[in-house]
Structure formats: C-alpha cells, structure tokens
Amino acid sequence: MTASLTQSTELTGKMIIAGKAVQGSGTAVRGIDPSTGKTLEPAYNHGDLTDVDAAASAASAAFGDYRATTSETRAQFLDAIADNIAALGDTLIQRAVAESGLPVGRITGEVGRTTGQLRLFASVLREGSWNGARIDPALPDRAPLPRADIRQRKVALGPVAVFGASNFPLAFSVAGGDTASALAAGCPVIVKAHDAHPGTSELVGRAISDAVVSTGMPSGTFSLLYGSGRTLGTALVTDPRVKAVGFTGSRSGGTALVAAAAGRREPIPVYAEMSSINPVFVLDKALETRGADLGRAFVASLTLGSGQFCTNPGLVIAVDGAGLDSFVDAARVAVSETAPTTMLTPNIASSYAEGVDKLSKSATEVARGTETDAPNACRAALFVTDADTFLTSEVEQEEVFGASSLIVKCTDAQQVRDVASLLEGQLTATIHVDDDDHAEAGKLLSVLELKAGRILFDGWPTGVEVGHAMVHGGPFPATSNSATTSVGSLAIERFLRPVAYQDVPTALLPSAIADGNPDKIWRRIDGQLTQD
C-alpha cells in the first residue's frame, strides 16, 4: 500500500498518518522560494484535530510492539531511514534549496549530517549502554534484613511529538535529531512539519514511512502532519497519548508548548531548544596579537547562512582598548563588504529587519552589509555598546535571529566577568585567548560553565559537531531543560526513564538485565561497570 512511496518523487501535498497518505482539510500552504518570493507547488492543506487523533491513536497502538523490538532491529530501521534519505539525492537537495534559499553546499552537508545522526543512533543502540542496565544481586544472608534482587533498565516514554524547525529543513526537522533519538529510544514519533519547507518534509516523511514498511515496524511508528502550531501543535502536545515533545524554535513558541504540557492532567516533558545569543569573549592578549584577524573571522561566522543558526555569535564582549579597536575596525570593513543573502522565510526576514531596527535605537551602529532590493534579504548588522548600557537594556540582551551582532565594551576584566555572570542561559560561549590569557580565561571559564551548554576556545560557535561528547543545550532560555542535549548521542536519554525490577522471575526479565548478559552490554553490577 505504501511500499512504493519514494519510488515516485512526485510530491502529493498529503500528510502521512501511520503509512497512509491523508489529504488535509484546512488552510492550504505552499513552500515559498525566498530568493524569488515565488510559491512552489503542490499545496499542503493543514490537518485538523481528527488527524491528530488518528496519528496519536496509531502511535499509541504501535508503541507496545515498537518498544519491544530489539536494539538491533531499531538500528536497522534507523539505517534504512538514512539509506532512503540518501537515495533521494538531488530531488531532496533541489527541493530543500528551493524552499529554504540555502545554498546547495549547505543543504548537501545537512543531508549528510541528517543521515549521520540516524547512523549515530543506530550505533548507540548496538553499543547498548543506553539501557542503563544496573544489577544489585540479592543478598539473602544480609543482616538484619536480606536484600532482594534489584535490577534497573531504561524504558521508552511513549509517543513523542516533534516540531520541525525553520532553520534546518533536514537536520532539525522530519528526520532530524529529535526524531532519530526518539525512534532510537523506542518511541513512535509524530512530526508537525514546519510550513516553511512542506515539500522537503514530505520527501523525508516518505523516506521514514518506507523504512517503517521495509523493516517491519508497526505502521503507527511514524506520522507526519501539517498544521498551525497554535491549533494542531497544541492539540498534539495536549493529547494524553503523547508522552514527550521535541521542539526547536523561538522562545515564545517553546515557552507556550512548555506551558501547554504543564497544564495537562499528566504533565509531560518538553525539550525545547529556544533562544541564545552565544557570547564571544575575546581576551586582551588575543586582541593585542590578532585583533584584526579575529574581527574578520568573527564576521565570517556571523554572516554564515544569513546568521540563521541557534549558535550564531550575537554578542562580543571584550575590554576596550587598541586591540578591540583593531577587532572592530576589521569587523566594520568585513560587514560593510558583506553582500546580502536570502533568509529562510518572509517572516524571518521581516522579524530580522524589525530586530535590527529596535537594536539600532539602543546601541550604536558600527556597520551594515550592502543594500539590496532582493526579496527576503538579510543585510548584516553590527552594533557597539558599553557594558553598563548592555546590562540594563532588555533590547540589547534579546536574540535577533539573523546576521546581527553587538559588541560590548568593558572597562576591565572584572567587568567582563560581571557581564558574563549576568547573562541568561546560552547554548554556547566562546573564549579567544593567547597563552598569556590563560589565568583570566580560567576565571571566566568557571563563570561560563554555569551559563552555557558548550564552551569553546579559539573557534566560532556555528558548526555543531554530531558525536558523543557534544552538548547542544544549556540553561533557560537556551533550552527548557538544561540536563539534556538535542544534538549528540546523549540526546536519547530525553525519551527514556529508569524502571527497577525487584525479584522478577528469570523467565520474565528483559534481556538487558537478564542473567548471563545475553545482550553483551556494559552493565553496572553492585555499582561497578562490567561486560560480564
């Protein structure tokens, strides 16, 4: 019935509910090529509450069988999704480029990152530590009371709602990190596609749906819906069968979902990645020896992808002086020579223009990128302010999504640390140093460890490696839950919870915690890690 969805690359404009193509009944939306402003066919009609109910019902029905699959089975499923996405080749790349205005090179890289994420979680499943297996063997002779046999493993939470992001049409969307980690954990996934790239979403959704069929997963393991965040999105988050939510987007969108989830009869976790201005600290000796070089490199990171990254460097903090002057001068030249680039959507482009406008009323403009009449263009923007003004200005501390940044001039190293300690939570914090800056960098590092999910030295925050050690997270408002990450293998833990098994008969023990370690995984026995 659905086995040949990807054999045709013709877009249908339909949702996918448990393997079936379903025509929406609501508002018709179309992709827009932001570089021309032209709409793209076909139309995608938004779904309604009936569709949410159907997807949630199917996910709930699939959950029992899906979570009971072995790690190896789910690993093969994830690999099959990756294969199907890779097989879409140019069809996917061209559609994603058209819907996002992003260059082919960037989209090609993002396809690789997306398939790489799926394969990473396949490897996490095969390695097995995700089970969190622990065994405290019975101590029948312990006095004054014997100890029961107690074992622990992690189980999947249940169906997960994933909200596609605007700025990563692949890596943070239909088969992005949230979907990959939730599916790995054993949770069925219902994706609400982002209206900015409906065709890309359909292609990737069909790639997943085909993998569901080819690897024999229950049909309700995956659904793809189109709809508004306010109605369909809220209905998903408040559906009692949905047990967790993954979201990448704005602070207002994220906090609204958190509130909706908290207001349920059974509150559920929302993992929202929201807002970050990603401060960059440039210390004195580094400024002195290579201020101009750093200024130019900073602008390259700032303007990459029109600055439409969650980790875009929106803030530079340094002690005022000749070194910072060199940095600012070089950055001024680089920004003023920056050609305009197309932003993802008309909404994002107009929000960016408004944000820059607001900022220009508080901070001093250093430079703007070149002008243009092209639609949805991003003109880079650089401002400067002093630390006292920054600390009392809400406008200057707010994220402007796009290639806008603010340089905060401080009087001395102590004021740099004061600014750092008063910042809200961040996804990243960056420090540029020379060897002679290490003492000061150490002090700053202990402040920033409490503020950011990732701290990097002598680099730029754009570019998030997908691996085992990555943290793409951080204290509020960077995310709604700082104990987790939305990128990297640790992300699987968001969709699991521990269960203890006490004196469970051998025949009924899950294999991860069975006698003799049949899964051959790392387990903690009486507190000690072992593969025995």
Add this chain to the structure above:
Amino acid sequence: MTASLTQSTELTGKMIIAGKAVQGSGTAVRGIDPSTGKTLEPAYNHGDLTDVDAAASAASAAFGDYRATTSETRAQFLDAIADNIAALGDTLIQRAVAESGLPVGRITGEVGRTTGQLRLFASVLREGSWNGARIDPALPDRAPLPRADIRQRKVALGPVAVFGASNFPLAFSVAGGDTASALAAGCPVIVKAHDAHPGTSELVGRAISDAVVSTGMPSGTFSLLYGSGRTLGTALVTDPRVKAVGFTGSRSGGTALVAAAAGRREPIPVYAEMSSINPVFVLDKALETRGADLGRAFVASLTLGSGQFCTNPGLVIAVDGAGLDSFVDAARVAVSETAPTTMLTPNIASSYAEGVDKLSKSATEVARGTETDAPNACRAALFVTDADTFLTSEVEQEEVFGASSLIVKCTDAQQVRDVASLLEGQLTATIHVDDDDHAEAGKLLSVLELKAGRILFDGWPTGVEVGHAMVHGGPFPATSNSATTSVGSLAIERFLRPVAYQDVPTALLPSAIADGNPDKIWRRIDGQLTQD
C-alpha cells in the same frame, strides 16, 4: 564559632544559616508527641524572607568554591556527616521517636539508612562515573571538515532547596536522600525543616554544619530553615539563586512547588515525590495455592508504620473467585485484629480519618482495625469494590495516606490489565505469581513498566532498598519527573547537567576530562567506555 554545635545535645530552637545559629522571628512551633498529644520543648520560631535571603546569598557565595572541591573532598564531607549523625546515638533516636510516634526499632533503622545513603554517595563520588566524562578527540585530517576536540562532563546546577518530609524524619529530611545527592553533586543545600520534627531536624542540621566546619567546606554549603511551605517554602523555590528543588510530600504540595518554579523568570527543575497507591496484582494460581497466606502478608505490609509509607499497598487487583475469597477472608481477620497505632501528626491522623470516611461512602467496608480512644491513632481499614466502579470513581483512585487499602475485584485477566492500563503513574507495582501465572504476568509486566518506577514480584512494596539499581520514582503523579529517582545512586543526576568543552587548552581542562585520565575514572572515548 560553630565548631562545637554537636558537643552539646541541648536543643536551641534556632535555625542554622551558613553555620550561624539564627533565632526565627515568626510563628513558634513545637514538636508534638503524637502518642500523647503533648508538645515538646523548645519552641522553633519560623524564619522569614530575610532568612531565605541570607541562606540563598550564602549558598550562592559558597557554590563556586564548593563545586570546585574534588570528588574525594566531598566524599569525606559526606562521610563526616554520616559519622556525626551516628555519633548522636540515643539523643537523636529518642527525639525522633518522641516527635514521630514511630517505634525505636524503626527510627534506629532509619538512622542506619540515612548514614548509609550518605556513604553510598561518598562511594559514588569516589567511583567517578557521575562526571559523565566523554571525549571525542580532534580529527584534524577529517574531510570535508576537521573535527574539533570535544569533551563532556557534568557540572552542578547550583544551590538546591530541600523540603523535609513528614514520614521519614531522617531518611527523607534534613540529611536525607535529596540532601545527600545534592551535596554529592556539588550543590549547596538549604533545607526547610518539616514542622513535625523540628528537634530531630536541629540535631541533624548541626551534624551537617559541624561537618562543614571540620572538613573545611564553605560556610554557605548548608543552611536549615524553619517556616511555612506557603510563604518561606515558596520564597525559597522562587529565589533566583536557587537552581533546583527536592521535595517529598503531598500531591497538592508538590504541584504547587512545580507551578511556582515554572513561573520563575528562569524556571528550575522540581523533583517532587508525591502520590502513589502502589497496586498489588495477585494472579490466579498464586491466589489458588496461597490466597490466605498472601492476604495475611498483605495486611502486615499495609499496617507497617501505620501505613505511612509512599509505597504503602493501597490497592489490590485480582480476578474474583474462590482464591480471592480466601485472600479477602484472611485479610479481614488480620485487619480486624490489628491494634491501632499512632500516626505521625494530628493533621495526618485527621486526614486519614477523612479519607477512610470518604472511601467508605463509595466502596464496601471489609474490615476495620480495633477501636481506640488514644490520640492520633490509625485504625486500619480495608474495602472492596468492583473494577467498573473503581474505574469511574475518583475517590477510589485517590491515595489515602495511612493503613487503608482497597481490593478491586475483576471479572477476568483482561479486566485486570484494563485496570492496570488506566491507572495513574505509580512509585511501585507488585505482582504475585505462581510458575503457571508467568504468561499472564508477562503481559501485565509490559503494561506496568509504563506505569511504575519499580515493579516487584512476590514481595511487598514497603521497604525501599538504597543501592545502585533502585528506582524510587515513576510517572506523574508519583513524581513530577519520571526520568529520575529520589532513592539510590542514580539520584545524583537530578542535580547535574552536561557541559561540552571544545578545544579547551590543556591547562584549563577539568581533571575529569583531562588528558591521561588523572582521576582514573570510566570515560567514554569516541563512544567506547574505557579507564585509559
């Protein structure tokens, strides 16, 4: 100044703020011996917002130095607290018995559990896996882009507010599991003592405070406040310097704290252990072969400690028939022969009486314990109902804190599973089986894995082992966060979050993720566990 606090066992009636004895200015409360109704000296005056501010300010000031201590240093601090508590000997036991009405044997055991928990977390610190150390080494030659050096470890969240529980004056109070795990993680702790046992709280608070001094921790590492939950408690949870909350208590109390924490400018996690009725499933063959024995054993668990355990078996679910009749008959006799026992506080005793009264208007009474005129007594209560009534009755599904339980008669095994699947989240679920029940037990197990934090076979849920594999948690309303546990070594994770370090200079790397593994801990390198 504070070094000799425990050298005198004379109670002072004062709070402890960063090592200083502070006289409260608010309402005076006194412990009450519930077995006599008599008040105990001295008076403890509630603190006010000034005291919250002083404690939070001291905790915040202490945090930087405290979290920078080594694992071994914090382990010695926890061991010293355990030593100091053990050294209190009879003074502590007598005061806790007087304030709680609990028997000496129970309190003696609870002292052992409390010191055992502290020593468990000392061992967790020494073992080192709590760091969550991960290293993805640089790949300078990777194409198309080189990989940076990325490392991950966990850092402490910040000052933690802990709310003492009424029903465990030691193990879930001033130096209980929440305090032990937060201190282990590197978080200063501010405890709000429970008004039911202020003297016990002072003794234990001084034991901690002395350990702060003797092991050289910063003075703000620990404070002990007295006050009302509504005012002082809310002020603690909403203080911007407090970064997480541990709570054991009622569903209404827990959800109020969760809401207060969510309403902050920077929302913080609240780990609230709240409400559970701990269903016990007795399968057919087990009933057939030993129904009467199980009925008697059930009543022993039900009435233990006046039923004042979070894991008290408040619900029995089984298929109706001769086996269940034997169970009910034996339980009827056992309950009716149960002598009344003193409850913890007048409030708990009157709430229990009200809960039983409400339940008696919906379900059918099977038996009550013997009558008494003693103050604050718990008369055991047993009721029976049918599954259809149970599933539509909010009253029958509500927790009655105390020795009251409800037997739900089902028509068949399918209805047993239906009831299981409609239950709210639970701390525990218990299954009694014979070998011939295994097939049915397997089906039930997969339902219960999604409902409870701990599943036990052929035992009783009261009695929570403190170890590495224990989970004392579960889906809402059992707790506010099912991904964690409040008992056992995994509890440390509640107060930590991961941070990634990218290209951090060797000299500035924390030892847990430094080259050469100086801490000699388990680390995950490129995804593989190793001690190298």
